[in-house]
Amino acid sequence: MTKASSGTKNPSGRAGVRIVVAGDGGTGKSCLIITGASDMFPGQVPPVLPPTRLPVDFYPDRVPITIIDTPSRSEDNDKVAEDLKQADAVVLTYACDQPQTLDRLSTFWLPKLRQLEVRVPVIVVGCKLDLRDENQQVSLEQVMSPIMQQFREIETCIECSAYKHIQVAEVFYYAQKAVLHPTAPLFDQETQTLKPRCVRALKRIFILCDHDRDGALSDAELNDFQVKCFSAPLQPSEIVGVKRVVQEKLPEGVNERGLTLTGFLFLHALFIEKGRLETTWTVLRKFGYNNDIKLSDDVVVPSSLRRVPDQSVELTNKAVEFLKEIFDLFDSDRDGALRPRELEELFSTAPESPFIDAPYKDAAERNAFGGLSLDGFLSEWALMTLLDPTFSMENLIYIGYPADLLKAIRVTRKRRTNRKKQISERNVFQCFVFGPKKSGKSALLDSFLGRPFPDAYTSTTDERYAVNAVELPGGTKKTLVLREIPEDGVTKLLSSKEALAACDVAVFVHDSSDESSWKRATELLVEVAGHGEDTGFEVPCLIVAAKDDLDAFPLAIQNSTRVSQDMGVEAPIHISSKLGDFNNLFRKIVSAAEHAHLSIPETEAGRTRKHYNRLVNRSLMFVGVGAAVAIVGLAAYRVYASRKASSG
Missing domain, CATH: 1.20.5 (Single alpha-helices involved in coiled-coils or other helix-helix interfaces)
Structure with a gap:
């Protein structure tokens, strides 16, 4: 593997690089810029230069550069701060003949960048190298090592002389390079190792290039890789040389079949250590990665993926079959579940496992060892596709989905159309779970995932999800997503006109032993039903009388019958999470979602409006x-x- 040639196009896709030069007055900022741009040392220098633009072909990456000079007067501090905030890279100057200007980097300039939250590469430049006292010769490494340890944002240190034309062009080349080929996403300077996300991306690239799936890149596969990334083949002697370098340093990096993954990663670490970051970045960008080491949007998002608020996105049968195959492939112990280490290995070619953070963490049923069953695994994917289709497609690519992404997902029919046709063709239904505090919402979600009834009450402050497969009469399965809405979050939810657009069915839970709980649940039902009537996103509703193991409050039957009849919904469904008695609730929720027209409530205001119309x-x-x-x-x-x- 070699660096891209100097004739390549701009590989980063950037329109330009903005470099801001800052430092104490008299350190040589303006002379550095003029000499760098014109290759001539200026006779006279104005106090501040106007923006200086270098042509597109000034450096091999063919990206235009704009260099911004900054004033040194204290009254211009706000202008300097604004320029620094707009920088893609910062060049900080000190004068080699003025040691106090070097001290000012760590006491003023570098802290100032942090204060301004300027998180861009920093190039430290010692100007006026020709004026340094020859009796005080100290190596640049000795001088800068302590500062670089304290300020990791420093990318490179260099000394130059504009007067003697020493390393001036290199200053802006390194600054541009730090923007186009940054070190931070790829390499940990402290541990001197590739960063995890970089390793995962390179592992995916290795697998894609290992066409015969034998765990090594043969000479032919190495050559194909070279041509794809750098548009130039490797000579047989170069391939031998590459493998020899790896084998001398890391014997397991090469075997009889070719370059192993370990050797492939070692080569990239070696390139980075030797300052050849453009080699690794060229490889990553050829395979669609951006500066965050994630696939760029134009690789992931099909332009035709458009939908209105009451449409959802589901995986197709083709994608589900692929996921089943992946599940079997990584279930190494054949116990019918993916344990955490197996799941991590499955997602080892993604930036990170998508199931480790909310809302996916703990959203599906797991066994005693933390393993996901096939239903649980597919349920997590269904939830991810429902909530964030782009993220789901991105992860399908990471784990090797081979076909067109548009064949992996489908946009469902509008809910309004489903109601008119009086049937839904969806496979994934989202149920909003409303109810007052201590009504049993969380216990309901836990029970849906097969978790034991909790001994102590814990208040839910944030929305949470539970997703599982529900088997219907006849053996068919649908995926049900329960979304718990905390009582305190209802007002915020309903502040949006499209709040109920994503809801297939709403459930209102109350503590059947507590009359105040019933009254509050009824208020929520009226509020949600009214919002649906006002916005045109009416949803079917069910009432759930939880804690059926306790004695019902007086007049419970009378009050619930009256409300059910007045609003045109079913009588409350009695359940006990503690006893595990759910009265076929989850099937009833799916049935209500499938036949939405049968369970849509009507408020008094809605009836009045209809009567008027x-x-x-x-x-x-x-x-x-x-x-x-x-x-x-x-x-x-x-x-x-x-x-x-x-x-x-």
């Missing part, structure tokens, strides 16, 4: 009929009058 429509109809009669009558009169005139 009927009256208006009826009045318009009467007006229409009356007008028609009048027109017919007028026409008849005219005919009559005409005949009478002609007869006379």
Whole structure:
């Protein structure tokens, strides 16, 4: 593997690089810029230079550079701060003949960058090298090592002389290179190792290039890789040389079949240590990675993935079959579950496992060893595709989905259309779970995932999800997503017009032994139903009487019957999470979602509005009929009058 040639196009896709030069007055900022741009030392220098632009072909990467000079007067501090905030890279100068300006880097300039939250590469430049006292010769490494240990944002240190034309062009080359080929995402300077995300990306690239899947890159595969990334083949002697370098330093990096993954990673670490970051970046970018070592949006997002708020996204059968194969492949102990280490290995070619953070962490059923069953694994993917289709597609690519992404997902029919047709063709349903505090919402979600009933109450402050497969009569399975809405979060949720657009069915849970819990659940039901009527996103609703193992409050049956009849929904479904008695609740939720038209509640305000609309429509109809009669009558009169005139 070799560096890209100097004739290559801009590999980063950047429109340009903005380099801001800052430092104490008199350290040589302006002379450095003028000499770097014109290759001539200036006779006279203005206090501050205007922006200086270097042509696109000034350096091999062919990216235009704009260099910003900064004033040194204290009254211009705000202007300097604004320039620094807009920088892609910062060049900090000190004068080699003025030691105090070097001290100011660590006491003023570098802390100032942190204070301004300027998180870009920093190039430290010692100017006026020709004026340094020859009796005080100290190596640059000795001088800068303590500062670089304290300020890891320093990318490179270099000394130069504009007057003597020593290493001036290199200053802006290193600054540009630090932007286009940054070290931080790839390499940990403290441990001198590749960063985990870089390792995972290179592992995926290695697997993609290992066409025969034998765990090593043969000479032919190495050559194909070289041509893809650098548009130039490797000579046989170069391939031998590459493998010899690896084998001398790392014997396990090469075997009889070729270069192993260990050897492939070692080579990239070696390139980076030797300052050849552009080699690794060229490889990453050829395979679609951006500066965050993630696949760029144009690789992941199909342009045709558009949907309205009441449409959702699901995996296709083709994608589900692929995931089943992946599950079997990584279930190494054949216990029917992916344990944490197996799951980590499955996602070892992704930037990180998508299931380790909320909302996916703990959203699916796991066994005693933390393993995901096949249903749990597919449920997590269904949830990810529902909530973040782009993230789901991205992870499908990371784990090796071979086909067109548009064949992996499908956009469902609108919910309004489903209601009109009185049937839904979806495979994944989202249920919003409402209810007052201590009503049993969290216990319901835990039970859905097969978790034991908790001994102590814990208040839920954030939304959480539980997802699982629900087997229906006839053996078919649907995926149900329960989304718990904390009582304190209802107002915020309903502040959006499209709040219920993603909801297939809503459940209202109350503590059947507590009358105040029932009243609050009823209030929430009216509030949510009213929001649906106002916005056009009506949802089917079910009432759940939890804690059925406790004695019901007086008048419970009478009150619940009245509300159910008034709003046109089913009577409350009684369950006990503590006893594990759910009265087929989850099947009933799926059924209500599939046949939404049967369970949509109606509020008093909604009935009044409908009654008014009927009256208006009826009045318009009467007006229409009356007008028609009048027109017919007028026409008849005219005919009559005409005949009478002609007869006379």
